Amino acid sequence: MGVSGTMRAVRITRHGGPEVLEAAEVPVPAPGPGEVLVRVGAVALNNTDLWTREGAYGRPGDPDALSGWRGPLDFPRIQGADVAGRVVAAGDGADGRLVGRRVVVDPAIYDAEGRDANPVGLMGSERDGGYAGYVTAPAGQVHDVTGSPLTDDQLAALPTAYGxxxxxxxxxxxxxxxxxxxxxxxxxxxxxxxxxxxxxxxxxxxxxxxxxxxxxxxxxxxxxxxxxxxxxxxxxxxxxxxxxxxxxxxxxxxxxxxxxxxxxxxxxxxxxxxxxxxxxxxxxxxxxxxxxxxxSAMHTPAHFGLLMDLARRGGIRPVIAAVHPLEQAARAQEELARRTHVGKIVLRPWDLPATAPDAA
Structure with missing residues (x-):
């Protein structure tokens, strides 16, 4: 069963400065076969958000071409690679036991199956990301961290930077x-x-x-x-x-x-x-x-598994520099670009405090 209705999202419709980030009310996505729907508790910012928005990655043979992480973007695109939240629905063939679990999403799009696959795409660039109330993700890339002592803000800081x-x-x-x-x-x-x-x-x-x-x-x-x-x-x-x-x-x-x-x-x-x-x-x-x-571009599935082991036991405590509501995504990206902070900048799409760990 999915979640009907609309959600708040921040997306880009073209490359450019912070002004191209636009808030919109869009349909809640439906999880496809093998996917789950995650209610986003927190989404962390990365430099890749800036470069994807600017189209600054270039292409082989044309380093100055406007491009997303691995090629032209399909607009409009909801940004945001780093998501922590809770699974609220599962598509056909997805593990229904994930529903209700607290999770972190591996944002990489891999070139193959297996532990040593290489990332060739990224959530928030090659598929819609977590600058939104909900996001879909392949169930195999959604990691159960229900028992982690970390907050959603800290968990969201992990995927891209720590990965x-x-x-x-x-x-x-x-x-x-x-x-x-x-x-x-x-x-x-x-x-x-x-x-x-x-x-x-x-x-x-x-x-x-x-x-x-x-x-x-x-x-x-x-x-x-x-x-x-x-x-x-x-x-x-x-x-x-x-x-x-x-x-x-x-x-x-x-x-x-x-x-x-x-x-x-x-x-x-x-x-x-x-x-x-x-x-x-x-x-x-x-x-x-x-x-x-x-x-070294990001991580492999094996690397991400090691990272999630650290997250479950609280082996590393990410530093959170600032937290903003989703509607302030442009302001948050400008803050990221100034590089005067230490740690991660996080957006929360819901008007809620940071999620505390579940009681054991």
């Missing part, structure tokens, strides 16, 4: 005791990488600046590298023998500066381009030192 960070860490093969350098450490993915790497037993050097330094240190960084000063000089002072792993969402000039900082056999993992998508570096620093430059 991307965990994907980077898994692909880097980070080991306890290794030294890891995290760029953009005050942002969603960066802060998640700091927290997860610290929990994995790594020594964490985090790049940040200004008033954010204390917050990054509080999140688990052993040392904070001030972005406003010479990064290479500071890293060499903090880790004279070099860095084993770099978890990089900045790219740009940092790659050319940072590759010589890797130890023999070091791994530089890139999952963003906040500092620019065109990179120049001395390739000799790559092959002469058996270093690896690894691209």
């Amino acid at each position: 991307t960070a965990l994907g980077m860490i898994e692909r880097s093969r980070l080991l306890p005791g290794e030294t890891v350098l995290v760029s953009g450490a005050s942002g969603g993915v960066g802060l998640a990488a700091v927290q997860i790497a610290r929990a994995r037993g790594a020594r964490v050097l985090a790049v940040s600046s200004g008033r954010k330094i204390d917050a990054v240190r509080d999140a688990g960084a052993h040392d904070v590298i001030d972005r406003a000063r010479d990064i290479g000089e500071q890293v060499r002072a903090a880790a004279p023998e070099g860095v084993d792993v770099a978890l990089d969402v900045v790219a740009g000039d940092l790659v050319s500066t940072g590759l010589p900082l890797l130890r023999e056999g070091g791994r530089w993992v890139v999952a963003g381009a906040l500092g620019g998508h065109t990179v120049t570096f001395d390739v000799r620093r790559l092959y002469l030192h058996n270093a690896q430059l690894i691209g």
Whole structure:
């Protein structure tokens, strides 16, 4: 049985600035075969929301083309990849036992079945997302977290940022005791990488600046590298023998500066381009030192399963910077773009407080 009627949603009908976000009353979607309908408790913002809205991803062979995450968008599109909520209906063939359960949605659209599939699309880009009262999702990508001690706001912070960070860490093969350098450490993915790497037993050097330094240190960084000063000089002072792993969402000039900082056999993992998508570096620093430059887009189903295990036991507590009602999505995206905050910005589509965990 579905939910009839209409719902509030915020969607885009074209690429552009925050002004293209429009609030609308739209029909509640019906779950298709194998899908469930989730009442959205909270939806977190990500940089991908900004870039999808702007069409800033480019296309192979045409880096300046207006494009969504993996190609042209079908407008209108409801944004929002990161959803926590409760299942209220199941479509034909979906697991009806999920109805009534508190869940987090894996927002990736995968290229295949199996634990190691690659994401080739994203909820909020290639299909409608969670800037709405309800959203549909494949039942196999809806994870039951009913017993989690985390609030809906915290759970919604996990999928893209923490999933991307965990994907980077898994692909880097980070080991306890290794030294890891995290760029953009005050942002969603960066802060998640700091927290997860610290929990994995790594020594964490985090790049940040200004008033954010204390917050990054509080999140688990052993040392904070001030972005406003010479990064290479500071890293060499903090880790004279070099860095084993770099978890990089900045790219740009940092790659050319940072590759010589890797130890023999070091791994530089890139999952963003906040500092620019065109990179120049001395390739000799790559092959002469058996270093690896690894691209990492989000997570696999196996990575997301590990993340949900953390969520169920409260192994990581996401930092929430701000919470806004759904109608303030444009204001929230502008706040995200200013990058003056630490942690995640969350929207709530219902006029309710953050959902507390269910009583056991």
